[in-house]
Amino acid sequence: xxxxxxxxxxxxxxxxxxxxxxxxxxxxxxxxxxxxxxxxxxxxxxxxxxxxxxxxxxxxxxxxxxxxxxxxxxxxxxxxxxxxxxxxxxxxxxxxxxxxxxxxxxxxxxxxxxxxxxxxxxxxxxxxxxxxxxxxxxxxxxxxxxxxxxxxxxxxxxxxxxxxxxxxxxxxxxxxxxxxxxxxxxxxxxxxxxxxxxxxxxxxxxxxxxxxxxxxxxxxxxxxxxxxxxxxxxxxxxxxxxxxxxxxxxxxx
Amino acid sequence: xxxxxxxxxxxxxxxxxxxxxxxxxxxxxxxxxxxxxxxxxxxxxxxxxxxxxxxxxxxxxxxxxxxxxxxxxxxxxxxxxxxxxxxxxxxxxxxxxxxxxxxxxxxxxxxxxxxxxxxxxxxxxxxxxxxxxxxxxxxxxxxxxxxxxxxxxxxxxxxxxxxxxxxxxxxxxxxxxxxxxxxxxxxxxxxxxxxxxxxxxxxxxxxxxxxxxxxxxxxxxxxxxxxxxxxxxxxxxxxxxxxxxxxxxxxxxxxxxxxxxxxxxxxxxxxxxxxxxxxxxxxxxxxxxxxxxxxxxxxxxxxxxxxxxxxxxxxxxxxxxxxxxxxxxxxxxxxxxxxxxxxxxxxxxxxxxxxxxxxxxxxxxxxxxxxxxxxxxxxxxxxxxxxxxxxxxxxxxxxxxxxxxxxxxxxxx
Numbered sequence: 081x082x083x084x085x086x087x088x089x090x091x092x093x094x095x096x097x098x099x100x101x102x103x104x105x106x107x108x109x110x111x112x113x114x115x116x117x118x119x120x121x122x123x124x125x126x127x128x129x130x131x132x133x134x135x136x137x138x139x140x141x142x143x144x145x146x147x148x149x150x151x152x153x154x155x156x157x158x159x160x161x162x163x164x165x166x167x168x169x170x171x172x173x174x175x176x177x178x179x180x181x182x183x184x185x186x187x188x189x190x191x192x193x194x195x196x197x198x199x200x201x202x203x204x205x206x207x208x209x210x211x212x213x214x215x216x217x218x219x220x221x222x223x224x225x226x227x228x229x230x231x232x233x234x235x236x237x238x239x240x241x242x243x244x245x246x247x248x249x250x251x252x253x254x255x256x257x258x259x260x261x262x263x264x265x266x267x268x269x270x271x272x273x274x275x276x277x278x279x280x281x282x283x284x285x286x287x288x289x290x291x292x293x294x295x296x297x298x299x300x301x302x303x304x305x306x307x308x309x310x311x312x313x314x315x316x317x318x319x320x321x322x323x324x325x326x327x328x329x330x331x332x333x
Numbered sequence: 334x335x336x337x338x339x340x341x342x343x344x345x346x347x348x349x350x351x352x353x354x355x356x357x358x359x360x361x362x363x364x365x366x367x368x369x370x371x372x373x374x375x376x377x378x379x380x381x382x383x384x385x386x387x388x389x390x391x392x393x394x395x396x397x398x399x400x401x402x403x404x405x406x407x408x409x410x411x412x413x414x415x416x417x418x419x420x421x422x423x424x425x426x427x428x429x430x431x432x433x434x435x436x437x438x439x440x441x442x443x444x445x446x447x448x449x450x451x452x453x454x455x456x457x458x459x460x461x462x463x464x465x466x467x468x469x470x471x472x473x474x475x476x477x478x479x480x481x482x483x484x485x486x487x488x489x490x491x492x493x494x495x496x497x498x499x500x501x502x503x504x505x506x507x508x509x510x511x512x513x514x515x516x517x518x519x520x521x522x523x524x525x526x527x528x529x530x531x532x533x534x535x536x537x538x539x540x541x542x543x544x545x546x547x548x549x550x551x552x553x554x555x556x557x558x559x560x561x562x563x564x565x566x567x568x569x570x571x572x573x574x575x576x577x578x579x580x581x582x583x584x585x586x587x588x589x590x591x592x593x594x595x596x597x598x599x600x601x602x603x604x605x606x607x608x609x610x611x612x613x614x615x616x617x618x619x620x621x622x623x624x625x626x627x628x629x630x631x632x633x634x635x636x637x638x639x640x641x642x643x644x645x646x647x648x649x650x651x652x653x654x655x656x657x658x659x660x661x662x663x664x665x666x667x668x669x670x671x672x673x674x675x676x677x678x679x680x681x682x683x684x685x686x687x688x689x690x691x692x693x694x695x696x697x698x699x700x701x702x703x704x705x706x707x708x709x710x711x712x713x714x715x716x717x718x719x720x721x722x723x724x725x726x727x728x729x730x731x732x733x734x735x736x737x738x739x740x741x742x743x744x745x746x
Contacts, residue, residue, distance in 0.1 A: 128695075129698075130695060131695070151698070151704070152695060152698040152699050153698045153700075153702055153704065153707075155699075156698075156699060156700055156701035157701050164696065164699075167696070168690075168692045168693050170690075170693045170696065170697075170711070171714065171718070172715065172716075172718065173693075173697075173710050173713075173714045177710070178697070178702075181706060181710065182697075182700040182701050182702050185701045185702050185703060185706065186700075221714075222696075238700060242700065242701065
């Protein structure tokens with residue numbers, strides 16, 4: 081479903097991703113772990129199309145389309161979703177107006193008829209319940225005054241509304257307490273199907289207790305240097321990254 | 334900011350033209366005080382750019398429009414009153430004397446903190462038109478009064494002098510609107526003196542939706558007595574030079590003033606707001622919220638002073654001016670100033686100039702919202718807090734229509 085081939089990306093002339101390969105099939109959950117500065121958040125930003133990052137080489141295929149040819153909004157239309165590590169507060173833009181605009185534009189991109197007000201509202205209600213986000217969204221500005229946990233739940237709520245094919249969760253667990261973590265993970269598990277796939281970027285094994293990955297990858301110096309199943313995450317939790325770094329340095333000698 | 338030495342001043346011959354028709358002794362007196370770019374309060378506003386073209390146009394009047402009956406309204410066409418209608422409710426509460434410019438009631442003189450004699454003298458010594466509104470004590474009409482200035486034609490300078498008195502424990506909501514046709518070429522110079530007595534309240538909604546040949550130099554001079562409140566909101570979209578001076582004196586204890594303005598600027602519009610907020614007495618509050626959305630070659634200027642006198646303890650005074658620049662040639666100048674002589678006060682000021690928040694823009698785009706739509710949402714969001722809490726539906730709708738109209742036109746820049 082998602083195929084990343086030899087992806088190189090840099091920011092301000094500094095190369096961060098140095099030939100990253102990844103293939104994800106429908107229905108799969110892939111976790112990406114790695115030490116600080118290895119390029120995890122850069123990968124998320126590059127996939128979503130953040131302008132500051134320059135892709136110097138490589139391809140990112142979503143089914144039969146190279147996402148790198150598309151603008152951020154077109155990528156969303158194609159079915160990519162990024163749950164932000166730091167969701168932005170946008171005072172003055174109401175959640176409802178934001179979601180209505182997003183859903184209608186994405187539906188329009190996908191060739192679907194616009195939702196009428198009633199169906200939209202019932203969809204909002206249903207998806208809000210999914211992440212136990214009980215805020216009255218109508219008169220709230222996007223993320224403004226939301227607690228850390230609410231912001232992350234709001235990301236999963238938006239994901240549910242936009243029904244992506246590929247969802248990238250960028251450290252969604254950071255700053256969450258155990259309850260919020262469980263709610264977020266349950267939301268993700270309910271959305272998981274054979275028509276979509278997940279890339280879960282995280283520092284901690286804890287999240288993977290709740291969202292069980294099919295594969296765990298270790299990203300180091302801009303490349304995936306090790307791939308395993310969920311037991312790899314446990315091993316990392318126990319031993320840290322030094323043994324992997326050593327392996328990489330050793331093999332490159 | 335360096336002084337712009339390229340700025341020319343109004344030449345003596347042009348000044349004479351502005352003053353033509355005035356008795357000689359008055360003309361000489363005013364002439365000597367004509368401001369130039371060397372004058373601090375006109376530093377960013379080169380007058381001649383707007384005044385010269387107006388003075389060079391031959392004067393003529395447009396066609397007098399048909400007026401819809403029924404609304405509570407004073408209708409001025411090219412500065413002349415052509416229609417007045419007051420409901421019986423309003424007639425019971427307020428006295429209106431339009432056009433009687435010779436009536437100049439006693440008004441408290443405000444301390445001279447800003448050099449703007451030339452235009453205020455011009456308006457007060459030789460007004461072409463004006464009105465006096467007196468809201469009778471203890472009356473609080475539910476209906477609001479609409480004053481419409483409609484401009485179509487070419488004139489040099491039209492001076493207006495207005496007086497508004499709201500007596501003890503009375504209130505009024507006033508909606509003042511200016512509009513002009515594309516062929517208008519006018520400099521409207523207006524002075525409005527306001528006196529709010531004990532427990533009085535005035536809400537003033539102003540809207541300028543004018544063409545580039547229309548320039549305005551407007552001064553509001555307002556005295557707010559014990560526990561009285563003055564709330565003013567202004568939306569400016571279009572025009573040539575739009576200069577708004579606010580001079581507010583919180584004269585009685587616990588008086589309150591709230592000034593808000595939204596400038597939606599494009600083309601060559603130059604919107605310049607000068608505020609002098611004088612806290613004369615203790616326990617008064619004042620708020621200033623000025624926002625500008627500046628595109629193309631437009632300019633926004635804000636210069637605001639909060640002046641707290643020695644006796645004005647327990648003052649709460651706040652000021653904020655924010656601009657976003659949308660074009661490479663858009664400009665914004667801000668000069669916030671606090672002068673505090675009392676020692677137990679809360680005062681703050683903040684001024685920002687920036688662009689659309691790129692992080693917010695990316696966030697919206699990443700949810701599938703196209704770039705132009707996302708920009709428009711953020712522009713409207715920037716404007717929104719000036720308009721929050723406005724109770725007048727009609728005004729709110731017109732303001733929102735102006736924002737929508739602007740974002741519709743300026744999708745790609």
